[in-house]
Amino acid sequence: MSANGQSPPDQERRLAWFRAARFGMFIHWGLYSQFGRHEWVMNRERIPVAEYEKLAQTWKPRLNAARTWARLARQAGMRYMVMTTKHHEGFCLFDTRHTDYNAVKCGPGRDLVAEYVEAARAEGLRVGFYYSLMDWHHPDGARCKVDEAARRRFVDFTHGVVRELCTNYGRIDILWFDVNWPLTPEEWEAPQLIAMVRELQPDIIINNRTGLPEDFGTPEQHIIPEKGGRMWEACMTFNESWGYTPIDTRWKDAWTVVAMLRQVAAGGGNLLLNIGPTPQGDVPEPCGKVLLEVGEWLQRYGPTVYEATDPMPQEWMITGAFTRRGDTLYFHCNRWPGNELAIGGLRNRVLEARLFGGPAVEFAQTGDRLVLRGLPQAAPDPLATVIELRVEGEPQQVLGAGCVLLDEL
Numbered sequence: 001m002s003a004n005g006q007s008p009p010d011q012e013r014r015l016a017w018f019r020a021a022r023f024g025m026f027i028h029w030g031l032y033s034q035f036g037r038h039e040w041v042m043n044r045e046r047i048p049v050a051e052y053e054k055l056a057q058t059w060k061p062r063l064n065a066a067r068t069w070a071r072l073a074r075q076a077g078m079r080y081m082v083m084t085t086k087h088h089e090g091f092c093l094f095d096t097r098h099t100d101y102n103a104v105k106c107g108p109g110r111d112l113v114a115e116y117v118e119a120a121r122a123e124g125l126r127v128g129f130y131y132s133l134m135d136w137h138h139p140d141g142a143r144c145k146v147d148e149a150a151r152r153r154f155v156d157f158t159h160g161v162v163r164e165l166c167t168n169y170g171r172i173d174i175l176w177f178d179v180n181w182p183l184t185p186e187e188w189e190a191p192q193l194i195a196m197v198r199e200l201q202p203d204i205i206i207n208n209r210t211g212l213p214e215d216f217g218t219p220e221q222h223i224i225p226e227k228g229g230r231m232w233e234a235c236m237t238f239n240e241s242w243g244y245t246p247i248d249t250r251w252k253d254a255w256t257v258v259a260m261l262r263q264v265a266a267g268g269g270n271l272l273l274n275i276g277p278t279p280q281g282d283v284p285e286p287c288g289k290v291l292l293e294v295g296e297w298l299q300r301y302g303p304t305v306y307e308a309t310d311p312m313p314q315e316w317m318i319t320g321a322f323t324r325r326g327d328t329l330y331f332h333c334n335r336w337p338g339n340e341l342a343i344g345g346l347r348n349r350v351l352e353a354r355l356f357g358g359p360a361v362e363f364a365q366t367g368d369r370l371v372l373r374g375l376p377q378a379a380p381d382p383l384a385t386v387i388e389l390r391v392e393g394e395p396q397q398v399l400g401a402g403c404v405l406l407d408e409l
């Protein structure tokens with residue numbers, strides 16, 4: 001049994017869909033979207049609460065904007081979504097009896113979380129709620145650290161709001177907590193919070209950002225697998241901001257997203273890729289375009305990502321990298337060298353080579369040098385062309401720094 005009273009088999013049962021999902025959409029949407037200068041704008045520019053609060057009245061997002069996101073997510077090959085129900089700014093995108101600083105009582109005039117949940121379900125996607133424990137608006141949000149009465153009120157507020165989120169929207173698949181500043185997990189009464197969530201939502205999976213490990217790790221802005229088979233999900237921005245920030249224009253391209261998908265698959269994790277919609281709810285144009293390109297690529301190469309998560313020691317190559325399913329290796333070649341592709345260090349006899357979903361490829365193996373010949377001169381798929389290899393024995397690629405050619409396989 002782990003600290004939360006969940007036995008490992010139960011955790012694996014709850015995680016099964018998530019382990020297979022691979023790709024999800026993160027949505028950062030809130031009052032800050034109106035400024036368009038990052039979701040930390042209130043803190044970074046020291047905007048007084050009274051001034052920031054005015055944004056709650058001026059926010060008029062268009063009806064059912066979430067339907068566009070959900071359709072796009074499905075077309076992109078994503079299988080779940082996680083939306084900010086309350087970010088650090090403290091504005092609740094849902095109806096709550098614990099504060100009037102919420103979407104129903106302010107500018108939007110309706111429950112944006114309800115719209116989101118309905119939209120995700122309509123596209124057959126799993127539903128996740130992001131919730132920031134840290135709160136820059138709540139009067140006890142900082143004071144709770146030094147004043148016991150304030151801590152009591154703030155913890156009751158937090159548990160109360162999370163209870164509403166877990167009660168009012170049917171089945172929720174993921175609870176994605178964020179920033180637990182300024183309290184420790186004990187001061188948050190995080191074990192009780194989590195026990196309550198699990199009682200209300202027995203199948204839910206919970207991330208590690210209350211400060212308790214729970215079901216999965218959340219590497220941010222880098223793709224580094226968790227150790228020991230523990231589930232993880234890398235969250236990444238499309239540019240360098242989570243919230244809508246039109247001045248931040250360094251967008252990732254489809255090539256980069258496809259490479260990230262290959263990397264998370266090779267490490268047995270997921271990719272939660274963020275979009276920051278405009279205040280009206282429109283998806284920034286570069287995100288929409290790139291996600292559709294990625295979706296098309298996944299249509300063709302999906303099995304080399306969704307179902308290819310077996311571990312394999314491998315070395316860096318400038319031409320690409322592997323994912324693996326059993327004795328089948330998928331070399332994702334994203335810098336195409338022309339008619340011939342050589343891969344060094346593979347310690348396994350290759351039985352068969354082909355372009356994924358296409359014709360067989362001629363190959364020769366000399367020691368640990370594999371050469372594939374007769375390939376098209378131009379990259380069949382510039383995002384990544386996958387070459388499928390069926391091999392003998394436990395797959396591994398070992399190169400080291402020297403120039404030794406292994407004669408015997």
Ligand code: GLC
Nearest residue numbers: 028039040178179220235242
């Ligand atoms: C960080 C940031 C936050 C963002 C989150 C996503 O914690 O504070 O703005 O929502 O990462 O992982």
